[in-house]
Amino acid sequence: MSATAIFRACPTTGLKVNRDAEKLIRWNAVAAVVFLAIGGTFALTVALTRWPAVHLLPPDWFYLALTAHGFDALLVWIIFFEIAVLYFASAVVLNSRLAVPKLAWTQFWMMLVGALLTNVAVLQGDSSVMFTSYVPLQASPMFYLGIIIFAVGALIGCGVFFATLVVAKEEKTYQGSVPLVTFGALTAAIIAVFTIVSGAIILIPTFLWSLGLVGTIDTLMYKLVWWGLGHSSQQVNVSAHVSVWYLTAAILLGAKPLSEKISRFAFLLYIFFLQLASAHHLLAEPGVSIEWKIFNTSYAMYLAVMGSMIHGMTVPGAIEAAQRARGFTNGLFEWLRKAPWSNPAFSGMFLSLVLFGFVGGISGVVLGTEQINLIMHNTIYVPGHFHGTVVAGTTLAFMGVTYLLIPLVFRREVMFKKMAQVQPWLFAVGATGISMFMMGAGTLGVARRHWDITFADAPMVFDYPAAAFLMMGLNGLSAILAALGGAMYVIVTVGSVFFGRKLAEDENHLGFPAVSAGTAPVYGSSTHHAIPGTVVLVAIFFVAFVLYYFVNWKYLSEVWPLS
Amino acid sequence: MAVAPPSVRVWWNEPIARTELVWMVIAFLWGVIMFFTMIFWHVFGEQNLSNETYKINPETYVAKVDAMVEQYTVREEEGFPVVRPPPGSDVYLLARAFQFYPLLELEKGKAYRMHLSSADVQHGFSLQPVNINISVHPGYDHVFTVTPTTLGEHGIVCNEYCGLGHHTMIGKIYVTEQEGAGS
Ligand SMILES: [Cu+2]
Numbered sequence: 027m028s029a030t031a032i033f034r035a036c037p038t039t040g041l042k043v044n045r046d047a048e049k050l051i052r053w054n055a056v057a058a059v060v061f062l063a064i065g066g067t068f069a070l071t072v073a074l075t076r077w078p079a080v081h082l083l084p085p086d087w088f089y090l091a092l093t094a095h096g097f098d099a100l101l102v103w104i105i106f107f108e109i110a111v112l113y114f115a116s117a118v119v120l121n122s123r124l125a126v127p128k129l130a131w132t133q134f135w136m137m138l139v140g141a142l143l144t145n146v147a148v149l150q151g152d153s154s155v156m157f158t159s160y161v162p163l164q165a166s167p168m169f170y171l172g173i174i175i176f177a178v179g180a181l182i183g184c185g186v187f188f189a190t191l192v193v194a195k196e197e198k199t200y201q202g203s204v205p206l207v208t209f210g211a212l213t214a215a216i217i218a219v220f221t222i223v224s225g226a227i228i229l230i231p232t233f234l235w236s237l238g239l240v241g242t243i244d245t246l247m248y249k250l251v252w253w254g255l256g257h258s259s260q261q262v263n264v265s266a267h268v269s270v271w272y273l274t275a276a277i278l279l280g281a282k283p284l285s286e287k288i289s290r291f292a293f294l295l296y297i298f299f300l301q302l303a304s305a306h307h308l309l310a311e312p313g314v315s316i317e318w319k320i321f322n323t324s325y326a327m328y329l330a331v332m333g334s335m336i337h338g339m340t341v342p343g344a345i346e347a348a349q350r351a352r353g354f355t356n357g358l359f360e361w362l363r364k365a366p367w368s369n370p371a372f373s374g375m376f377l378s379l380v381l382f383g384f385v386g387g388i389s390g391v392v393l394g395t396e397q398i399n400l401i402m403h404n405t406i407y408v409p410g411h412f413h414g415t416v417v418a419g420t421t422l423a424f425m426g427v428t429y430l431l432i433p434l435v436f437r438r439e440v441m442f443k444k445m446a447q448v449q450p451w452l453f454a455v456g457a458t459g460i461s462m463f464m465m466g467a468g469t470l471g472v473a474r475r476h477w478d479i480t481f482a483d484a485p486m487v488f489d490y491p492a493a494a495f496l497m498m499g500l501n502g503l504s505a506i507l508a509a510l511g512g513a514m515y516v517i518v519t520v521g522s523v524f525f526g527r528k529l530a531e532d533e534n535h536l537g538f539p540a541v542s543a544g545t546a547p548v549y550g551s552s553t554h555h556a557i558p559g560t561v562v563l564v565a566i567f568f569v570a571f572v573l574y575y576f577v578n579w580k581y582l583s584e585v586w587p588l589s
Numbered sequence: 590m591a592v593a594p595p596s597v598r599v600w601w602n603e604p605i606a607r608t609e610l611v612w613m614v615i616a617f618l619w620g621v622i623m624f625f626t627m628i629f630w631h632v633f634g635e636q637n638l639s640n641e642t643y644k645i646n647p648e649t650y651v652a653k654v655d656a657m658v659e660q661y662t663v664r665e666e667e668g669f670p671v672v673r674p675p676p677g678s679d680v681y682l683l684a685r686a687f688q689f690y691p692l693l694e695l696e697k698g699k700a701y702r703m704h705l706s707s708a709d710v711q712h713g714f715s716l717q718p719v720n721i722n723i724s725v726h727p728g729y730d731h732v733f734t735v736t737p738t739t740l741g742e743h744g745i746v747c748n749e750y751c752g753l754g755h756h757t758m759i760g761k762i763y764v765t766e767q768e769g770a771g772s
C-alpha cells in the first residue's frame with residue numbers, strides 16, 4: 027500500500043505531501059467554506075432582525091434562520107475545517123501517507139449528506155427548534171438523522187487521523203515524538219470522540235422519539251448529555267485553533283515552542299478536564315446538586331482554564347523568542363511591530379489569539395461561575411461570549427491559516443491580495459463588536475433567541491432600557507462588518523482555489539511576507555530568549571480578568587436575594 | 590518548529606524557564622481562588638440558587654397553581670388574575686406557551702417560597718430589570734426562596750425558545766411596600 031502512495035515535496039516546508047491527503051484536505055476545506063457562506067448569510071439575517079430599527083425577518087423565518095445559522099456555522103463549517111486540519115496535522119506534518127483514503131472519502135460524503143439533510147429539514151420549516159433542539163420541542167426526524175449521519179462521518183474522520191498516526195509511527199516517517207501541532211490535533215481528536223459519542227447517546231433516542239418509537243425523553247437528562255456534544259465540541263475547537271496558532275507561528279516565523287513540556291501539559295489539561303464543561307449549561311437548572319455544579323463548571327478547579335492561560339503565554343512567547351533570536355530586540359515590542367503584519371495569515375492568527383483571550387476567554391469563565399450565571403443565563407450575553415470564542419477565536423484562526431493552505435495545499439497563488447490583507451482586520455472588528463454589544467445587551471437583560479424585544483404582539487409590555495436597543499443596533503452594524511469580512515474571505519478563498527495561478531511543483535511562494543522558516547535560530551527549551559513583551563501582555567490580560575470577574579460578583583450582589 | 594518533532598529527544602526532562610513557571614503558578618492559584626469564591630458565596634453571599642426540586646406531573650402542578658389563584662386573587666389585568674399570596678407562603682408560577690401565569694404581587698423585603706414549573710416545553714424565567722434568569726422544565730417543580738428588594742413593576746420575559754409565540758411570552762411581578770408601611 028505504501029508503495030503506491032504518491033508524494034510530492036513541499037518547496038516551502040520541505041515536508042513530503044501525500045496526494046490522497048492533499049486531495050481530502052482540499053475537499054473538506056472547500057465544503058467548510060461553502061457552509062461558512064451559508065451559515066454566515068443566515069447570521070446576517072438574524073442580526074438584522076434583532077436590530078430593532080430594521081427587524082428584517084418575520085418571526086417564523088427568524089427562528090428558522092437562527093436554527094440554520096447555529097447548525098451551519100457552529101457545527102458544519104468548523105468540523106469540516108477541523109477534519110482538514112486533522113489530515114494536515116497527521117499525514118502532511120508527519121510526512122506520512124493517509125491511512126485508508128477510502129474511509130476518509132466515506133467521512134467526507136457522510137458529513138456532506140448529513141449536513142444537507144439537516145439543512146433541508148430546517149428549510150422545510152417544521153424544525154425550527156434551535157440548534158440545541160431541547161426536548162420536548164420536536165423537529166422532523168430528518169433533522170436529527172442528518173446530525174447523526176454528519177457526526178458518524180466526523181467520527182470516521184477521527185478514526186482515519188488515529189490510523190494515520192499509527193501508520194506514520196510504524197513506517198518511521200518521523201524521528202522521536204510527534205510535533206506539537208500534531209499533539210494538539212490529537213488532543214482535538216480525542217475530545218472529538220467523546221463529543222460525538224455524547225451526541226450519539228442523546229440524538230439517537232431523540233431521533234427514535236421523533237419517529238414515535240420512544241415515549242418521552244427526560245428534559246434534564248437531554249440537556250446534560252446534549253451539552254456533552256454542544257460544549258465539548260467547543261473544546262475541540264479550542265484545541266484545534268490553538269494547534270493552528272502554533273502551526274502558523276511555526277511556518278511564518280519559524281517559532282518553536284518555548285517548552286515542549288509545558289505546551290503539551292497544557293493540551294493534556296484539556297483532555298482531562300474540558301469534558302466537564304457540560305455543567306456550564308446547567309447552572310440555572312433545577313434538580314442538579316450544588317456540589318456537582320461547582321466542581322464541574324470549574325473544570326475540577328479551573329485546570330482547563332489554566333491550560334488556556336498557559337497557551338496564552340506560550341504562543342505569543344514563542345513568537346517573541348523567535349523574533350528576538352532574529353535580532354528584533356529593541357524595547358518591549360519591536361518583535362511584535364516587526365512581525366509580518368501584512369500577511370493575513372499572521373494578522374488572522376494574532377488577532378484570534380488576542381480576541382479569544384480577552385473577549386471570549388474572560389467572559390466564558392465569568393459566565394460559567396455558578397452564581398454569576400444567574401444574571402446572564404440565556405440572556406444574549408451567552409451568544410456574546412461564544413461569538414468571542416468561536417467567531418473571533420476559532421473562525422478567525424481558521425481564516426488566517428487558509429492563507430497558508432491555499433499556496434501550500436491547493437498550490438495556487440492567493441488572489442485579490444489587498445482584499446486578503448484587509449479581511450482579517452475587518453472580520454475581527456465585526457466579530458469583536460458582535461461579541462461586546464451582545465454581552466452589553468445581555469447585561470441589561472435582553473433575552474437570546476428572541477424575535478421582538480418591544481413585545482409588540484404580547485398581551486403585556488415590558489420596556490427594556492433604551493441602552494439595550496442601542497446595543498442591539500450596534501450589534502447589527504457589527505454583524506454587517508463581520509459579514510463583509512466573511513464575504514471577502516469566501517471571495518478570496520473560492521477565487522484563489524478555482525481561478526488562482528497554479529504554482530509550479532517546486533515554486534516556493536507564500537504570496538505574502540514571512541520570515542523564512544529556515545532562518546530561525548536554534549534555542550533550547552529553558553534557554554530561549556527572555557520574553558518581556560509577552561510578560562507585559564499577559565499581565566494586562568490578568569488584570570483585566572481579575573477586575574471583570576469581581577465586577578460581576580458586585581453586580582450579582584445587587585439582585586434579589588435567593589436561597 | 591512546532592511542525593517538527595521536538596529538537597531535544599527527551600523533551601520531558603528539559604527544565605522549565607522561570608517566566609513560564611511563575612505564570613503557571615499564578616494561573617493555578619487564580620483558579621483556586623475562583624473555585625473557593627463560589628463556595629464562599631454559598632456561605633456568605635445572598636444570591637444562591639437552591640436545587641430543591643421535585644418530580645411532578647404537569648397536571649398536578651397546574652392544579653396547585655389554580656388553587657393558589659382561587660385563594661389569593663386580588664384583581665384582574667388584561668384578563669389575567671393578579672395574585673397576592675401572603676409572605677412566607679408557597680407561590681406557584683406556571684410557565685406555558687405562551688404566558689407566565691398568574692401575575693404576582695409581592696411585598697418588598699419579605700421572603701417567599703417560589704415554585705417554578707412548566708406545563709409543556711422548556712421555558713426561561715428572566716426577571717427584569719433585576720436580571721435573574723432560571724430555567725423552567727416541565728415535570729420538575731423547582732423551589733427556591735426569593736426576597737424582592739426593588740419596588741414597582743417587574744417583567745418576566747421568557748428566554749428559552751419555546752415555539753413561534755415565544756417572544757409574546759411575558760409575565761409580571763409587582764412589588765409593593767410592606768403592609769402597614771405605606772401604600
Ligand atoms: Cu416560553
